[in-house]
Amino acid sequence: MKHHVSTTINGDAAEFLCEPGALLLDVLRDVLGLIGTKEGCGSGDCGACSILLDGRLVCACLVLAAEAEGARIETVEGLARDGELHPLQRRFLEDAALQCGVCTPGFLVAAKALLDRNPDPTEEEARYWLAGNLCRCTGYDKIVRAVLEAAAEMRGEVR
Amino acid sequence: MSDGAEGARKFRWVGTRPVRPDGVDKVTGRARYGADLALPGMLWGRVLRSPHAHARILAIDASRALAMEGVKAVVSAEDLPEIRSEQAFVGEGPTDFRDLSHNVMARGKVLYHGHAVAAVAATSAELAERALAGIDVEYEVLPAVLDLDAALAPDAPLLHEDLVTKGVNPPPQRASNVAERVEMGHGDVEAGLARADVVVEREFTTRPVHQGYIEPHAALAEIGEDGRATIWCSSQGHFMVRAYTAKLLGMELSSIRVIPAEIGGGFGGKTTVYLEPVATLLARKSGRPVKMVMSREEVFRATGPTSGTRIRVKMGCTRDGRLTGADAHLEYEAGAFPGSPVTAGAMTIFAPYDVADVRIVGLDVVLNTPKVAAYRAPGAPMAAFAAESAVDELARRIDLDPIEFRLRNAAREGVQAPYGPRFKRIGHVETLEAARAHPHYRAPLLPNQGRGVASGFWFNAGLQSSADVHINEDGSVVVTSGNPDIGGSRASLAILAAEELGIDYARVSPIVADTSQVAYSDLTGGSRVTFATGMAVVEAARSVVRQLRERAAAIWEVDLDDVEWRDGAARLRAGAGREPLGLAELAARAARTGGPLAGHASLTARGVGAAFGTHICDVEVDPETGSVRVVRYTAVQDAGRAIHPSYVEGQMQGGVAQGIGWALNEEYLFDADGVMQNPGFLDYRMPVASDLPMIDAVIVEVPNPGHPYGVRGVGEVPIVPPIPAVANAIHDATGVRMRELPMSPPRVLEALEREG
Amino acid sequence: MARVLLSGALRRHAGGRAELAIEARTYRELLAALEARFPGIASLIEGRTSLAIDGEIIADPLLETIPPRSEIHFVPRVAGG
Numbered sequence: 001m002k003h004h005v006s007t008t009i010n011g012d013a014a015e016f017l018c019e020p021g022a023l024l025l026d027v028l029r030d031v032l033g034l035i036g037t038k039e040g041c042g043s044g045d046c047g048a049c050s051i052l053l054d055g056r057l058v059c060a061c062l063v064l065a066a067e068a069e070g071a072r073i074e075t076v077e078g079l080a081r082d083g084e085l086h087p088l089q090r091r092f093l094e095d096a097a098l099q100c101g102v103c104t105p106g107f108l109v110a111a112k113a114l115l116d117r118n119p120d121p122t123e124e125e126a127r128y129w130l131a132g133n134l135c136r137c138t139g140y141d142k143i144v145r146a147v148l149e150a151a152a153e154m155r156g157e158v159r
Numbered sequence: 160m161s162d163g164a165e166g167a168r169k170f171r172w173v174g175t176r177p178v179r180p181d182g183v184d185k186v187t188g189r190a191r192y193g194a195d196l197a198l199p200g201m202l203w204g205r206v207l208r209s210p211h212a213h214a215r216i217l218a219i220d221a222s223r224a225l226a227m228e229g230v231k232a233v234v235s236a237e238d239l240p241e242i243r244s245e246q247a248f249v250g251e252g253p254t255d256f257r258d259l260s261h262n263v264m265a266r267g268k269v270l271y272h273g274h275a276v277a278a279v280a281a282t283s284a285e286l287a288e289r290a291l292a293g294i295d296v297e298y299e300v301l302p303a304v305l306d307l308d309a310a311l312a313p314d315a316p317l318l319h320e321d322l323v324t325k326g327v328n329p330p331p332q333r334a335s336n337v338a339e340r341v342e343m344g345h346g347d348v349e350a351g352l353a354r355a356d357v358v359v360e361r362e363f364t365t366r367p368v369h370q371g372y373i374e375p376h377a378a379l380a381e382i383g384e385d386g387r388a389t390i391w392c393s394s395q396g397h398f399m400v401r402a403y404t405a406k407l408l409g410m411e412l413s414s415i416r417v418i419p420a421e422i423g424g425g426f427g428g429k430t431t432v433y434l435e436p437v438a439t440l441l442a443r444k445s446g447r448p449v450k451m452v453m454s455r456e457e458v459f460r461a462t463g464p465t466s467g468t469r470i471r472v473k474m475g476c477t478r479d480g481r482l483t484g485a486d487a488h489l490e491y492e493a494g495a496f497p498g499s500p501v502t503a504g505a506m507t508i509f510a511p512y513d514v515a516d517v518r519i520v521g522l523d524v525v526l527n528t529p530k531v532a533a534y535r536a537p538g539a540p541m542a543a544f545a546a547e548s549a550v551d552e553l554a555r556r557i558d559l560d561p562i563e564f565r566l567r568n569a570a571r572e573g574v575q576a577p578y579g580p581r582f583k584r585i586g587h588v589e590t591l592e593a594a595r596a597h598p599h600y601r602a603p604l605l606p607n608q609g610r611g612v613a614s615g616f617w618f619n620a621g622l623q624s625s626a627d628v629h630i631n632e633d634g635s636v637v638v639t640s641g642n643p644d645i646g647g648s649r650a651s652l653a654i655l656a657a658e659e660l661g662i663d664y665a666r667v668s669p670i671v672a673d674t675s676q677v678a679y680s681d682l683t684g685g686s687r688v689t690f691a692t693g694m695a696v697v698e699a700a701r702s703v704v705r706q707l708r709e710r711a712a713a714i715w716e717v718d719l720d721d722v723e724w725r726d727g728a729a730r731l732r733a734g735a736g737r738e739p740l741g742l743a744e745l746a747a748r749a750a751r752t753g754g755p756l757a758g759h760a761s762l763t764a765r766g767v768g769a770a771f772g773t774h775i776c777d778v779e780v781d782p783e784t785g786s787v788r789v790v791r792y793t794a795v796q797d798a799g800r801a802i803h804p805s806y807v808e809g810q811m812q813g814g815v816a817q818g819i820g821w822a823l824n825e826e827y828l829f830d831a832d833g834v835m836q837n838p839g840f841l842d843y844r845m846p847v848a849s850d851l852p853m854i855d856a857v858i859v860e861v862p863n864p865g866h867p868y869g870v871r872g873v874g875e876v877p878i879v880p881p882i883p884a885v886a887n888a889i890h891d892a893t894g895v896r897m898r899e900l901p902m903s904p905p906r907v908l909e910a911l912e913r914e915g
Numbered sequence: 916m917a918r919v920l921l922s923g924a925l926r927r928h929a930g931g932r933a934e935l936a937i938e939a940r941t942y943r944e945l946l947a948a949l950e951a952r953f954p955g956i957a958s959l960i961e962g963r964t965s966l967a968i969d970g971e972i973i974a975d976p977l978l979e980t981i982p983p984r985s986e987i988h989f990v991p992r993v994a995g996g
Contacts, residue, residue, distance in 0.1 A: 019285075035195040036188015038423070040373040041455040045840035048373055076188040089186040093178045096805035099646035099813065101185035102192055102374045102423025124849075131849040134840060136371045136424050137646060138809055139816030140848040141856075326924045341991070342923035345933065370996075427996020503993040533996035579922055579988035580967035620995045621974060685995020763975060865971075875995060 007068040009034070010078030018065040025049045025060035027068075028075065036076040036105045040134065047133035050106040050113075051075050057113040059132075076105035079112065087150040088112060097146035099137035107133050111147045119155055123148065172654045173868060176805045177664050179650040185421070193377030193393030193420045194452045201379070202231055202280040204434075204441045204451035205287040207294050208461060209269035209276050212303035212527040212833030213316065216267060216276065216296060224279055224293030229286035232445035233294060234437065235277040236266035240409040254431075258496040260407050262530050263436050269298070270318055270495035271529050272834045273460030275433075280441040280449045303527040303833045307469055307490050310336040310524045318495060318525045336525045338497030341505055343578050344518035351484025351516025355475025359552045362471045363545040365900040366826035367464035367492065370534045371817070371845050374423020375458045380438035381448040388415045388439050393422035395429045395643060396682025401674045407436045415439075418673040419643045422683075426817070427533030430684050433462060459838035463532025464827055466491040466499040470545040472508070480559045482568045485509045485577075489521040489542065494530040499523045500538030506578040507879070508542035510616040511565065511587055511771060512550075513574040527833050533684065536617045536875035540818060540882050544900065547613040547883030552896065561612045561887070562595045562773070570616075570771075586797030586861030586871075587614065587771035593859050594773040599793040608779045608790065609892025615772045615879025619872030620685030621764035625678035626695035628656060628703050630756035634743030636660060638669045638699075640692050641680030646813075646874070647806035648688045652696050654802050655868070659700035661727030662742055678761045686872025689802055691764035697867050702758030710752045711740045766865015772796035772876045774815070776884035780892045785908030787889060789819055793855040794880075799863040799871030808856035811877040815854050818881025820846045826901050917945065919987045925960070929953050937987075942966060942979040945987070964989040 002017040009032070016031050028034045028051075040048035042061050049060040052074040053067075079086040088111050091097070098104045107130065114121060114129045121129065126147050127140070135143060184190040221233035242257040260266070265274050277294050281287035302316045309315060317334055324331050326340040352358055378392035388410070394400050397417035405412045422429065434451040441449040453462070473486040487508050491499035501521035509517055554564035569587045576582055594600060594612065604610060627639040638656045642648060649669040657664040680692065708722045711729030715722070715737050723732050728739035749756050777791040794811045801807040824844040828836040837843045862869025886897050895910045919935045926933055930953070939945035950957040966976035967988040973979055974992065981987065 029195075030197070034188070035191065038192070038374070039194065039452075040375070040423075041840050043455065043839055043841065046373060046455075076186075080187055085183070085186065092186050093182040096176065096179070096647065096803075096809055098182070098185055099806070099809050100372075100374070100422060100424045101181075101190060102372075102421075104185055105188050108186060123853075127848040127851075131847040134373055134845060134847060136373055136426070136817070136845065137813045139812035139814075139846075139854050140851055141812045141854045142805070142809065144848060144853070328924065328927050342927075343991075344922060345920075425996075427994075430994070430996065500994065502991045506991065506993065533994050535996040537994055537996045578990055579920060580972065580990060581970040581986065583970045617995075618972070618993065621972075687995065765971065765973065767972060 003066045005066060005069045007071055007073060009073045010075060020066060022065040023061055024063040024065045024068055027065040028060060034075055034077055038102055038105060047110060048103055048106045050109040050133065052109060052113060055116070057110055074109070076108055079108055087153045088147065091146040091150040091153070095142050095146040095149065097138065097142040103133060103135045107135070107143055115151050115154060119151060121151060170658060172658045172664050173800065173802050174804060176803060177650065179647050180653055180669055181644060181649050190421045192374055192423050196379045196391045196420060197450065198379065198381060198448040201448045201450050202282060202445055203284040203287045204278055204280045204438055204449045205291055206275045206437065206457070207277040207291045209265065209272060209274040211269055211298055211300050212272045212305065213301040214269050214298040215301065216265060216269060217299055218297040219277055220295040221277065223295065224290045227290045227293050229282035230279060230290045231282070231447060232280045232441050233277060234440045234444055236264045238440055238444065239264055239407060255497070256406050259403065262496055263407060263433060271527050273529060274495065275461065278437045278441060280445045304336060305527060305829060305833050307492060307524055310526050318527065322525065337522050338493060338525055339523040341502050341521045342519070343505055345575060346516035348484050348486045348516045348518040352473060352475040352486065354483040356478045357553055357556045358473065358475040359549045360473040361549055361898060362469065363548065363898045365468045365541045365544060367467045367528065368821050368825045368827070369459060369464045369843065370426035370428035372424025372426060372428060375453040375455060376429070376434050376462065377452040378434040378438045379448060379450045380435065380442040382439060382442045386414055388442070390415065390417045390435050390439060391420055392417065392435050393420040393429065395422065395425040395645070395684050397643065397674050398641060398679055399430065399682045400432055400435050403432045404436045404439055408439060416673060416675045419671055422643045422645055425645055425684070426535045427537060427684055428462060430533050430682055455840065456838045459843060460835055461529055463494065463530050465534035465537060466493065466531050468492065468541040470541060472545045472549045474549045474553060476553050476557065478557055480557055480564050480567045482512055482514045484516040485512065485514045487519045487545070489519070490524055491521065491538065492528065492531065493523050493525050494528045495525060496530045497523055497525060499531055500533070502538070504538035504542040507539040507616050508546045509577045511570055511614040512568045513570050517577045519577060528829065535814060535817065535878045539615065539617060539879045540821060543613065543615050543879045544882040544886065547880070548886050548896065548898070551611070551887040551890065562591055565614055566591050582769065584861065584864055585769055585771060586859055589859045589861050590771050590773040590795045590797050593857060594775055594793065594795045597775065597793055597795070597857065599775050599791060599855065604777065607782060607892060608777055609888045609890065611776050611884045611887025611891055613774055613880040613883035613887060615876055616769065617686065617875040617879060618769050619690065619767050620687040621691050621767045622681035622685070622687055623763050624680045624692040624695040625761040626692060626699045627677060628696065628699040628758045630703060630742065630746045632746055634741065634746040636662065636667045638667055638696055639672045639677050640696065641672055641677040642683045642688045642692050644671055645683055646809060647803060650806065651689045651802040652693060655693050655696050656700050659697055659704065660742065661725065686874040690767065690866060690870045690872050693802065693870060694764050694866060695760040695762055698760035698762065699758040702760065703756055706756050706758065707745050710745050710748070713752055714740065714748070766863065768799050768863025768865055768871035770797050770799070770871040770873065770876045772880055774880035774884040776881065776888045778885060778888040778892055780889060780907065782911060785904035785906070785911060787823055787902060787907060789851060789885065791852055793857060794877055795857040795859060796873065796876055797859045797861050797871060798873045799866065800860055800869035801858050802868065802870060804858060807858055807873050810874045811856040812854040814877025815881050816846050816851060818878045819851065819885060822882040822885040822900065822902055824901050824903055916983060917981050917985050917987050925956065925989060928956050928959060939981050941981060942976045945981055960989055963992065965992055
């Protein structure tokens with residue numbers, strides 16, 4: 001018996017049918033066509049499927065699709081607004097903080113969650129917050145720099 | 160083409176850091192990777208995998224599966240043509256297509272836990288997964304061989320009844336698990352070692368480690384009633400995918416079109432095929448498109464890690480630090496089929512050094528573990544762990560600074576490499592000197608901290624590349640090539656085209672074309688794209704520049720020699736008299752002056768520049784837990800010429816991070832039945848952001864005379880020094896020499912307790 | 916006249932000789948001359964090794980010319996990652 005789920009994704013109302021055991025990650029990607037959120041491991045260890053659920057950073061592979069009922073979901077597709085990139089997206093590009101780019105959506109969502117809570121993180125705080133997101137290409141150096149610079153920009157500081 | 164001379168002048172784009180052209184798509188989630196594609200009517204494919212490390216397949220009965228809901232097709236090796244053992248060099252490195260076929264789908268025997276035995280296509284992923292239980296396979300379980308000693312034992316169970324060791328003369332009478340013996344060197348190593356004042360002889364062991372790309376393998380295949388197939392997949396080479404799929408399925412190359420998706424990491428692990436032929440086979444049998452995506456567990460159980468190894472080195476030097484002899488014996492685990500990177504390990508192990516008397520022997524050994532695949536400088540990091548640790552030990556014994564020791568013995572231009580040829584212009588000395596001059600080398604250390612240094616080498620590849628440069632009617636430019644962009648190569652190719660044409664970088668659109676849209680290109684790997692595909696782009700752009708000069712000459716009614724192309728416009732060489740004609744003007748007049756403006760180049764790149772790196776690593780060791788933390792890291796590398804420095808730094812930093820993970824934590828853990836115990840990212844522990852410091856990437860430029868811009872490949876060198884740099888730092892901090900990887904807390908603690 | 920330096924399996928096939936002087940102006944002539952002196956050696960070289968002429972490594976040397984007094988090595992083909 002399929003569940004009917006009504007939810008909000010990136011500010012827009014959305015609805016879908018799903019099996020009780022269906023994962024939110026699979027529904028986002030295969031039913032709703034939001035392929036920006038990636039599956040790297042399916043076990044919540046790599047963070048490639050990071051999304052915000054009612055403002056909380058979660059791995060979509062660990063959330064049942066039915067849990068989206070009545071919730072507010074934000075994915076990487078919602079970061080840019082009105083044709084403008086989010087400062088995090090812009091800094092990732094300027095600072096070459098991506099190589100293959102497959103972990104990038106997860107990092108952007110996780111970094112946004114960090115800056116929503118802590119607009120002025122230290123390098124150590126940023127590294128520990130982002131420890132749930134695996135990157136195999138960059139060694140994290142340019143990612144951390146991009147996040148700290150985006151934070152400064154969002155605080156109105158010029159670096 | 161080969162003069163490296165494009166260095167005397169100042170560049171407009173080369174050496175700058177513009178935003179990559181594919182960047183917006185990648186930060187917004189628009190970019191489509193292998194698993195992001197779908198077609199109407201698509202089926203999902205899943206693979207049935209062997210529960211045994213070694214067994215004969217007696218029978219496969221898929222009748223129950225075929226009767227299950229939603230199941231449209233089941234395939235096994237029966238559906239593949241038999242291939243005679245045949246070497247065919249497609250792309251980099253020899254590939255035995257019979258072994259490849261048997262790895263993609265087991266025939267007769269399963270050779271590792273997780274080996275593909277059959278595959279099913281059904282109307283949903285869940286139904287396909289359920290259907291696997293409906294395929295009945297009868298096995299005769301055989302004893303498994305799970306480590307080097309077991310494989311090398313005289314009465315060892317054999318994986319391949321016809322495997323006779325290559326490279327032994329006369330050939331052995333009996334089969335064994337040693338696929339090949341390689342030997343190289345020059346001089347008389349016994350005499351060389353006898354001349355030494357100090358000799359170090361040590362044995363090192365390393366475990367298999369995985370490339371760890373975040374994107375699992377994925378493919379979508381569709382085949383029409385006319386037998387023409389289209390495969391969408393992420394890979395390091397779609398021409399390779401086409402060639403391998405055609406070979407394995409017995410199809411004509413021209414009947415397969417491979418369209419490259421964006422790729423989420425490869426590092427060598429995606430230079431081969433696993434799913435693509437199976438998806439195509441299922442598509443053919445079911446008449447529907449078939450999508451297949453590996454789970455992370457499948458990636459670990461069934462795709463190639465790199466070899467576990469056992470390496471003995473013996474090196475000797477004089478009291479004043481001159482190496483007199485170097486001897487190495489390498490045993491590399493190939494996994495289920497021959498083809499470990501032992502040859503490259505043998506070639507690179509002593510390559511940073513000028514040693515007149517050197518001998519290296521290597522064995523390629525098969526085991527009942529997954530068939531190994533290439534991993535960034537394949538074969539070199541393990542070899543460097545051994546040699547660079549031994550060098551460090553020698554330097555300590557004679558109380559000589561480790562960088563000074565390396566300088567006294569450094570390979571330079573004209574020195575004979577251990578694998579034979581003399582080095583041409585190389586930058587090893589320059590990286591050593593830059594490392595020594597770096598403030599890191601003199602920075603104070605805190606208690607429980609230590610500093611290690613190591614050098615690394617990789618050949619880099621040339622191979623074949625093609626490129627087209629088209630001028631649109633408005634003067635904007637399209638650069639088309641056939642190499643998947645793993646790490647920013649679109650940006651580098653656009654930089655080169657913009658530099659050659661003298662136009663704005665933003666006016667260049669680099670496209671990665673599919674196998675039907677651009678001429679053949681060897682894969683993205685071997686640190687070759689900026690070098691070889693870059694060379695093709697330069698040549699194609701120069702062809703366009705010549706055409707532009709011809710058009711201007713025709714318009715002005717002057718000789719071609721009177722026209723030069725400078726700063727993005729055709730100009731009369733001698734004096735004034737004509738307004739310069741820019742790209743936009745000439746493009747607008749192309750139709751009336753001879754037709755569309757387009758340049759093409761297809762080449763086998765020559766003039767490859769080998770590259771070296773020298774790394775400095777500081778660690779802090781917790782004496783109570785054995786935990787090792789990297790607290791500072793500087794990587795110095797000769798890039799020849801950094802076309803886009805941010806992406807060169809990125810390659811360096813990424814390679815360092817992988818090397819650190821390999822050094823400190825990563826390993827395959829198998830139980831007594833050959834079943835991997837840690838096939839997930841929780842227990843296969845790769846570095847996370849909180850494990851690492853900032854990684855200082857210092858680019859040294861010793862231009863490669865063989866490339867128009869002096870480029871040397873950069874992607875692979877940086878993974879070679881980190882393991883010994885970390886090991887040498889641990890020794891500096893604790894006095895303990897680690898000779899087993901990974902140097903995880905239990906092992907370090909045990910070593911501290913043993914020797915402390 | 917080219918100086919051909921041999922290592923490993925090739926050297927053993929050539930009866931332990933590390934260095935040979937071979938008269939050849941092209942790669943094909945070189946292979947033929949080596950095969951004539953040491954039957955069976957070509958199968959260890961063709962498709963299995965790259966050619967190095969004075970340090971420059973050429974992966975597909977079929978059409979190569981061999982300059983006089985050049986130093987020749989056969990280098991194993993290796994895969995990158």
